Amino acid sequence: MRVQRVSGDLGDPAASGWSAVEGESVALVPVPLDAQPTEYIRVKWAGLTYGNVKEANVAAATDGAHLYVRLEWADSETPNGEFADAAAVYFPSAGDAPAATIGSAGAPANLWYWQANLADAKSLVASGPGVFRPRGSNGVGASSSNEGGRWAVVLSGDLADAKSGGKLGVAVWDGSNEERAGIGAVTASWITLETE
Amino acid sequence: MTQVMQPETGPQGQVAMVIDLNKCMGCQTCSVACKVLWTREEGEEHQWWMTVNTQPGKGAPKDWETMGGGLRDGKPVAGHQPTRAEFGGGWDFNYQEVFYGGKGNKTHLHPIDHGDGNTEWGMNWDEDQGAGEWPNAYYFYLPRLCNHCTRPVCAEACPTGAMYKRREDGIVLRNEDACQGFRFCAEACPYKKIYFNYVKNVSQHCIMCFPRLEEGVAPACARQCPGRLMFVGSLDDKDGPLHKLVNEWGVALPLHPEYGTGANIFYVPPLAPYKLNDDMSIDYETPRIPPEYLESLFGPKVHQALATIQGELDKVRGGGTSEILETLIVYKWLDLFGPFTADPAQLDRKPESVAARFTQKPS
Numbered sequence: 001m002r003v004q005r006v007s008g009d010l011g012d013p014a015a016s017g018w019s020a021v022e023g024e025s026v027a028l029v030p031v032p033l034d035a036q037p038t039e040y041i042r043v044k045w046a047g048l049t050y051g052n053v054k055e056a057n058v059a060a061a062t063d064g065a066h067l068y069v070r071l072e073w074a075d076s077e078t079p080n081g082e083f084a085d086a087a088a089v090y091f092p093s094a095g096d097a098p099a100a101t102i103g104s105a106g107a108p109a110n111l112w113y114w115q116a117n118l119a120d121a122k123s124l125v126a127s128g129p130g131v132f133r134p135r136g137s138n139g140v141g142a143s144s145s146n147e148g149g150r151w152a153v154v155l156s157g158d159l160a161d162a163k164s165g166g167k168l169g170v171a172v173w174d175g176s177n178e179e180r181a182g183i184g185a186v187t188a189s190w191i192t193l194e195t196e
Numbered sequence: 197m198t199q200v201m202q203p204e205t206g207p208q209g210q211v212a213m214v215i216d217l218n219k220c221m222g223c224q225t226c227s228v229a230c231k232v233l234w235t236r237e238e239g240e241e242h243q244w245w246m247t248v249n250t251q252p253g254k255g256a257p258k259d260w261e262t263m264g265g266g267l268r269d270g271k272p273v274a275g276h277q278p279t280r281a282e283f284g285g286g287w288d289f290n291y292q293e294v295f296y297g298g299k300g301n302k303t304h305l306h307p308i309d310h311g312d313g314n315t316e317w318g319m320n321w322d323e324d325q326g327a328g329e330w331p332n333a334y335y336f337y338l339p340r341l342c343n344h345c346t347r348p349v350c351a352e353a354c355p356t357g358a359m360y361k362r363r364e365d366g367i368v369l370r371n372e373d374a375c376q377g378f379r380f381c382a383e384a385c386p387y388k389k390i391y392f393n394y395v396k397n398v399s400q401h402c403i404m405c406f407p408r409l410e411e412g413v414a415p416a417c418a419r420q421c422p423g424r425l426m427f428v429g430s431l432d433d434k435d436g437p438l439h440k441l442v443n444e445w446g447v448a449l450p451l452h453p454e455y456g457t458g459a460n461i462f463y464v465p466p467l468a469p470y471k472l473n474d475d476m477s478i479d480y481e482t483p484r485i486p487p488e489y490l491e492s493l494f495g496p497k498v499h500q501a502l503a504t505i506q507g508e509l510d511k512v513r514g515g516g517t518s519e520i521l522e523t524l525i526v527y528k529w530l531d532l533f534g535p536f537t538a539d540p541a542q543l544d545r546k547p548e549s550v551a552a553r554f555t556q557k558p559s
Binding site for chain 2 (some may be wrong): 025036037038039040041044082109115117124128129130131132133134152178180181182
């Protein structure tokens, strides 16, 4: 995926800068049940359907210092009141970090995390599906809109995160299905980034 | 993979409680003591880490005993995460309308229904309803808090490692900075004593007043209880009342032992008055609280526990003495609190003194 250099505003999903950036359709698959980090989660979700969001449109751009990733997907629109929709982009912080499980114990990923009901985006270290720990303040930001049954979210952060591995993963959680942590949909393999 | 917590305890052993249900009068002083101390912030309105419910009843959250979680044959059981509506409570009231809106004579004070079901249940909603028909109606009170289980399924379920069982005293705690609000802990807890803070986006639960314990002060619920019925101490202290009541005499039992998590809050089950016949004569063969109901709460050992206490009562009434009853009577209030008898009012509260006491605490 090309990370286009853009001089215009990229800070929200409707910002003018995105008009010149081509998005790609990316397939998402459920994180495997046997990769879930605790026995409780494996027992609870055995036989249940998750990873409801099958596809997202992904676009990436940079202003030279920050990476902006715009995600868009069809919202199930059936909120259950307890869990919110969420999305993230993640980057390998070690060379062999797996994409399908959002990193692993020995090979973590840096995760930029947005959740519909939270004011601020989170910067996390992911050592597996849902094995998320705070990374400290890394200037990760998010802006979102929900129109016509579709979520559009822009996640932004330090371009260095993207450049270190040159690869990007995407995760989406359907809150109405109580999806969270490792129970969600992800890119099964990394998306290679070509930064301008 | 996250690390599974090991039920290891250190020098103090497992901190535990024994709650004597024969003395609980349902006054909710424990609930309020906890509420005032720990859950007064925004997002904690519905949180009552200590609750007292009338049994039989649906409890709090509503119908919690049907929500799953815990262990069966050592394996986790899928559970339901209680909703905000199932906890209920934490209401806004129409103060403005009644006191300032000029409608004081036309309306009454009531919780405002925001359409989320929160006004249809609360922490003691079915108080004093109980069961049975006059003249054999019956009920008793059941105070409940986190059981600080020997095998904390909440911590085992958590993918982030935010929860842990403290080695020095077995208290189950949470690092709120690491908690991501995923709530597998609340699903996995069979006692449904984990609450969600919708403002902070973290789960929260009873911390056994660990900052008080660290200064030798008993938890607020136990110290404020006017009924002298909550024992606090180490279960491993062979000379202490907890070990004797639980392990030696077998008169204090965990709630729902079939949940398999090794609860460390124990209950002295309630003796019941005898049933009355239709002609108001006493049926000396039948206790008013059905023994099978008590067995459904405390397991089959409840029958022996009740027989032991009744036997001790009979012994004393016959002129004998009973160490069990002497212990349960609690002639001296501070005998309840084992090593935690310090008076919080007498502690040195100077900021530098507090800071010195709280440095280098292991976790």
